[in-house]
């Protein structure tokens with residue numbers, strides 16, 4: 001049975017925008033527009049999209065912070081908005097741009113508070129804390145007030161806090177934002193471990209595609225609140241019509257090469273670059289070039305996944321709701337804030 005289920009879920013915001021000196025008009029923004037997907041227990045799924053695509057809104061609905069305007073949503077069999085407090089014991093959330101830790105208190109106190117709020121049995125708390133401190137290298141920082149931690153240290157502190165109660169699902173919203181490469185790698189290694197060893201289901205939102213490449217076997221792409229891709233990272237090459245490049249060094253300067261299945265995209269002296277579909281084999285193109293042109297050397301360059309995604313975003317971002325405005329109205333679920 002899937003751990004996360006969305007069936008035609010939508011979320012609309014009403015915003016009041018200034019249209020003249022004294023005029024204000026109500027405008028409706030469809031942040032999430034008919035999302036349907038499931039995530040099985042133990043999966044690690046990337047959830048990506050351009051700014052304002054609806055990623056955070058989805059995660060807020062999955063945690064019960066926001067109520068969907070339409071559709072059906074279940075996490076671990078529970079309706080998050082209705083059963084927010086009960087669900088809070090089964091999920092962990094990390095918002096990279098915000099901390100759930102107590103700013104003026106040492107890390108240790110935030111963890112102690114989590115232990116009480118989640119009623120984590122003492123032995124389990126000790127074991128989980130020890131593991132997080134060890135793998136996230138937080139031990140020496142336990143007595144440091146959160147406000148004195150660096151961004152990377154704080155982020156690791158937040159990730160540990162989200163995992164102390166052994167959640168079945170971990171939502172990560174930009175967990176590596178602003179971190180240097182060493183901190184990013186440390187966080188990624190840890191998350192990989194949590195997913196593989198503890199079997200924690202992970203839904204990861206990020207603008208850093210290396211996070212996705214290193215952690216996720218499946219990626220969902222959302223744009224204008226709609227799912228535009230759901231599959232393997234590799235499948236994106238087919239969807240994004242990406243191209244590989246054959247770089248050819250000829251024995252002499254020649255007119256642009258003409259072979260079937262590829263086209264010259266750049267010429268620099270005796271070197272020429274030929275683009276061909278990433279989904280087809282390089283062999284026939286190489287054979288055709290070698291048969292007709294005197295070659296010195298050649299190599300094949302793989303497409304960068306960043307380029308593929310950038311093209312998908314730019315092709316799909318015309319006339320949508322647009323990012324940016326986060327005005328006053330945000331209908332939230334009733335009940336206490338999640339205990340994290």
Ligand SMILES: Nc1ncnc2c1ncn2[C@@H]1O[C@H](COP(=O)(O)OP(=O)(O)OP(=O)(O)O)[C@@H](O)[C@H]1O
Nearest residue numbers: 013031051052053054055056057322324325327330
């Ligand atoms: N509280 C709110 N009130 C009104 N509109 C909102 C609110 N929250 C989000 N929106 C709008 O909904 C759309 C989706 O926003 P959301 O924050 O979910 O996007 P995102 O994919 O997380 O973007 P980013 O990558 O920039 O974080 C945007 O147009 C945004 O302005």
